[in-house]
Amino acid sequence: MTAVVQLNTLFIINEHVKLLNMIEKKILDAAIQQFNLQAKIELTNLEYEGEVDGEVVDAILELKPGGRRLLAEVKNWVAHKDIGAVIHQLQGLPQGYDRILVADYVNPPMAERLKKQNVNYMDAAGNVFLNLPGTYVQIEGRKPDRDQNFEKPGKAFTATGLKVVYALLTKPELLNATYREVAEQANVALGAIGEILKDLTTQDFLAGGRRSTKREFVDKRALIDKWVEEYPKLRQKIHLGAFYANKPNWWDNPDLTQYGALLGGELAAAKTTNQLKPKIATIYLDEAQRDTFLKDHRLQKAEGENTLTAPNVQLFAKFWGDQDHETELTNHLLTYADLLASGDVRNREVANEVANTYLYD
């Protein structure tokens, strides 16, 4: 079952459906206010959800002396997010502009990591790191204001929530199955289901479900995009390790399925679109199979910092409950998410194509 897509297919850039919600607006306003109180230069918000080079960004900010512009990415609860993914998202903003991460609160360890990578940030507590040519602002040690607590996020996109949403998206019939059925298919505890579904409804991703009414997606595409955005959180948890393989194309081997292994990311995309040469092999398998798998394919462990990007084999534990697979490839949704999580700009185009061809219906 291999679909070949023409090379000259027009790429439709996914309009980033990322409306700034009320909480994010509050965070942005508070952060700017704090900045202006403390720094000697003035910062103003030119536009919420402004458009730059055809892409919508959370906000466009301007520094008063000089009129330098900054593209802002606003995040609530940033301390609980995967920092790599956040940085990656910032890097994905239109090129040629300075960027800044705006958050509710950036705690000290997080601040260190952001500074090390030279990522500008400001938070609602008043902490700032802004390093631009000619401008340097650094404010640290500010504590978050207790009364100013921005609403806690619900359970829909925790690691467990992500598993449930994945199950719902890939098997829509689960929308109206019993909680037990959903729990089993999603591979999570029964007790987690209720709150996740409730939160999805509160966030307007699901409707119905009371009594006799059928539960349904409000906007499936929006939920897909949201899931993909949050997926790195789960991805990090199921990461089984990074490795090097010396033999090229070693994965082109029918016996991989013997290990219950599924090819994902670039490998899956390469097989469905014929559009790219995989550089990194993303593979999902049962954790129990890991050691045999490594030995049989002579994979060597990668050491050091950037194990999530540099080596050429990435292993992940299968997180879903259902073990029957029609193909040796991961589900399109997961392929899409892995392509985006790879951080490779060229993969983004292919990712969009996978999404437009197979996911948005």
Place this chain on the structure above:
DNA sequence: TAATCAGCGAGACGGGATAG
């Protein structure tokens, strides 16, 4: 390093439906 906390799995609980 110690204390605290969120997340979540396991399983008990009890309300409602259904069959006998």
Place this chain on the structure above:
DNA sequence: CTATCCCGTCTCGCTGATTA
């Protein structure tokens, strides 16, 4: 009416992460 089953909710306690 009562026994039984089904199913969402509740509670407890473990784990790993975060904060002091």
